[in-house]
Amino acid sequence: MQPYLCPNCKTNRSRFNLIEQKSRSVKINPDSGEIIKEYSLDQMDPFHMPYKGPSIKIQCGSCGLVEDEKTFAAFAANNKLK
Numbered sequence: 001m002q003p004y005l006c007p008n009c010k011t012n013r014s015r016f017n018l019i020e021q022k023s024r025s026v027k028i029n030p031d032s033g034e035i036i037k038e039y040s041l042d043q044m045d046p047f048h049m050p051y052k053g054p055s056i057k058i059q060c061g062s063c064g065l066v067e068d069e070k071t072f073a074a075f076a077a078n079n080k081l082k
Helices: 069-078
Strands: 016-020 025-028 035-039 056-060 066-068
Touching (some): 056 069
Antiparallel strands (some): 016 056, 025 035
16 A cells, blocks of 8 residues: 545545456447356457456545546655645
């Protein structure tokens, strides 16, 4: 873990929700939304790009802003308490 500071409300340094993201690669029926197939990383369809986003997102516990972890960490690093 590292220090965070909300770039939106600019005051919250202690109350956050850590959102762990786990992706599922699926093919769905466009009419019903039913899952037709689920892909593993080693059996990905040539036209299906694997998820490359962050594994963790952060939500400010004060104002509700949701961003990548690096956004909150960078804002804290650039605005250290004196």
